[in-house]
Amino acid sequence: xxxxxxxxxxxxDTYLTCPRQYMAKYVTREVVFKQxxxxxxxxxxxxxxxxxxxxKVPLTEEASFMQPLVDWCFNLASNPNIEMFVERTLAIxxxxxxxxxxxxxxxxxxxxxxxxxxxxxxxxxxxx
Numbered sequence: 001x002x003x004x005x006x007x008x009x010x011x012x013d014t015y016l017t018c019p020r021q022y023m024a025k026y027v028t029r030e031v032v033f034k035q036x037x038x039x040x041x042x043x044x045x046x047x048x049x050x051x052x053x054x055x056k057v058p059l060t061e062e063a064s065f066m067q068p069l070v071d072w073c074f075n076l077a078s079n080p081n082i083e084m085f086v087e088r089t090l091a092i093x094x095x096x097x098x099x100x101x102x103x104x105x106x107x108x109x110x111x112x113x114x115x116x117x118x119x120x121x122x123x124x125x126x127x128x
Contacts, residue, residue, distance in 0.1 A: 008116070046119075053086045053120060073120060081126040091115035 015022040024030040035043075041062070048063035052070050059067060077084035091099040094113040101110065 007114075050087055050119070053084070076122055079124075081124055083123045083125060084120065085118070085123070086120050087117060088121070089115055089117050 011022070011026060014025060021031075025033070044060070045063040045066065048060040049066050049070060051057050052059050052063075053073055059070065073084060076082055089101050089105070091101050091110075091112050092114055093099055093111055096113070099110065099112065099115075101112075101115070107115065
Protein backbone atom coordinates (compact mmCIF):
# COMPACT_ATOMS: atom_id res chain seq x y z
CA UNK A 1 0.00 0.00 0.00
CA UNK A 2 1.37 3.44 -0.90
CA UNK A 3 2.19 5.74 1.98
CA UNK A 4 0.36 9.06 1.78
CA UNK A 5 2.61 11.97 2.66
CA UNK A 6 0.80 14.58 4.74
CA UNK A 7 0.72 18.11 3.38
CA UNK A 8 2.73 20.43 5.56
CA UNK A 9 3.10 24.18 5.22
CA UNK A 10 6.64 23.63 3.88
CA UNK A 11 5.46 21.17 1.23
CA UNK A 12 2.65 23.46 0.16
CA ASP A 13 4.90 26.52 0.06
CA THR A 14 7.45 24.65 -2.05
CA TYR A 15 4.76 23.52 -4.49
CA LEU A 16 3.25 27.01 -4.78
CA THR A 17 6.70 28.54 -5.29
CA CYS A 18 7.82 26.01 -7.90
CA PRO A 19 5.96 22.78 -8.75
CA ARG A 20 9.10 21.41 -10.45
CA GLN A 21 11.14 21.94 -7.28
CA TYR A 22 8.42 20.15 -5.30
CA MET A 23 8.61 17.17 -7.67
CA ALA A 24 12.42 17.04 -7.50
CA LYS A 25 12.54 17.27 -3.70
CA TYR A 26 9.56 15.23 -2.56
CA VAL A 27 8.45 12.92 -5.38
CA THR A 28 11.38 11.90 -7.60
CA ARG A 29 13.95 12.72 -4.88
CA GLU A 30 16.38 14.08 -7.48
CA VAL A 31 17.38 16.71 -4.95
CA VAL A 32 18.68 15.39 -1.64
CA PHE A 33 18.39 17.72 1.34
CA LYS A 34 21.79 18.68 2.71
CA GLN A 35 21.70 20.81 5.81
CA UNK A 36 23.94 23.86 5.75
CA UNK A 37 25.67 25.46 8.75
CA UNK A 38 22.95 28.09 9.24
CA UNK A 39 20.16 25.49 9.32
CA UNK A 40 22.19 23.33 11.72
CA UNK A 41 22.62 26.32 14.04
CA UNK A 42 18.87 26.97 13.93
CA UNK A 43 18.21 23.32 14.82
CA UNK A 44 20.60 23.55 17.79
CA UNK A 45 18.96 26.73 19.07
CA UNK A 46 15.48 25.23 18.62
CA UNK A 47 16.56 22.11 20.54
CA UNK A 48 18.04 24.20 23.36
CA UNK A 49 14.83 26.23 23.77
CA UNK A 50 12.77 23.02 23.65
CA UNK A 51 14.96 21.36 26.32
CA UNK A 52 14.75 24.47 28.50
CA UNK A 53 10.95 24.68 28.27
CA UNK A 54 10.44 20.94 28.76
CA UNK A 55 13.10 20.16 31.37
CA LYS A 56 13.96 23.56 32.86
CA VAL A 57 17.63 23.17 31.96
CA PRO A 58 19.65 26.30 31.13
CA LEU A 59 19.83 27.48 27.53
CA THR A 60 23.06 26.81 25.72
CA GLU A 61 25.36 29.80 25.22
CA GLU A 62 24.46 29.76 21.52
CA ALA A 63 20.76 30.11 22.37
CA SER A 64 21.14 32.59 25.23
CA PHE A 65 19.59 35.39 23.15
CA MET A 66 16.29 33.45 23.45
CA GLN A 67 16.20 33.93 27.25
CA PRO A 68 13.56 36.73 27.13
CA LEU A 69 11.20 34.43 25.21
CA VAL A 70 11.83 31.54 27.62
CA ASP A 71 11.22 33.85 30.60
CA TRP A 72 7.98 35.07 29.02
CA CYS A 73 6.79 31.46 28.51
CA PHE A 74 7.59 30.47 32.10
CA ASN A 75 5.97 33.64 33.42
CA LEU A 76 2.77 32.95 31.50
CA ALA A 77 2.77 29.30 32.59
CA SER A 78 3.18 30.35 36.24
CA ASN A 79 -0.50 31.36 36.21
CA PRO A 80 -2.38 28.43 37.84
CA ASN A 81 -5.05 28.55 35.12
CA ILE A 82 -2.53 28.37 32.26
CA GLU A 83 -0.94 25.16 31.05
CA MET A 84 2.08 25.16 28.72
CA PHE A 85 2.54 22.46 26.09
CA VAL A 86 5.90 22.02 24.37
CA GLU A 87 6.50 20.16 21.07
CA ARG A 88 3.02 18.69 20.84
CA THR A 89 1.34 17.20 17.79
CA LEU A 90 -2.13 18.54 17.06
CA ALA A 91 -4.43 16.69 14.68
CA ILE A 92 -7.97 16.70 13.32
CA UNK A 93 -10.00 14.05 11.53
CA UNK A 94 -11.99 14.56 8.32
CA UNK A 95 -14.93 15.90 10.38
CA UNK A 96 -12.58 18.50 11.93
CA UNK A 97 -12.73 16.81 15.35
CA UNK A 98 -9.54 16.98 17.44
CA UNK A 99 -7.61 13.73 17.71
CA UNK A 100 -5.37 12.45 20.51
CA UNK A 101 -2.22 10.87 19.10
CA UNK A 102 0.44 8.94 21.04
CA UNK A 103 4.12 9.92 20.94
CA UNK A 104 5.85 8.43 17.93
CA UNK A 105 2.59 7.83 16.04
CA UNK A 106 2.66 6.81 12.39
CA UNK A 107 0.28 9.06 10.39
CA UNK A 108 -0.76 6.30 7.99
CA UNK A 109 -2.06 4.22 10.93
CA UNK A 110 -4.68 6.85 11.82
CA UNK A 111 -7.55 8.50 9.98
CA UNK A 112 -5.88 11.91 10.14
CA UNK A 113 -7.10 14.74 7.96
CA UNK A 114 -4.41 17.21 8.99
CA UNK A 115 -1.76 17.46 11.66
CA UNK A 116 1.08 19.71 12.74
CA UNK A 117 3.61 19.97 15.51
CA UNK A 118 3.43 23.09 17.66
CA UNK A 119 6.64 24.32 19.26
CA UNK A 120 4.82 25.77 22.25
CA UNK A 121 1.26 26.74 23.05
CA UNK A 122 -0.76 27.62 26.13
CA UNK A 123 -4.23 26.64 27.29
CA UNK A 124 -6.17 28.88 29.66
CA UNK A 125 -8.36 26.42 31.58
CA UNK A 126 -10.41 29.29 32.96
CA UNK A 127 -11.55 30.19 29.45
CA UNK A 128 -12.21 26.57 28.54
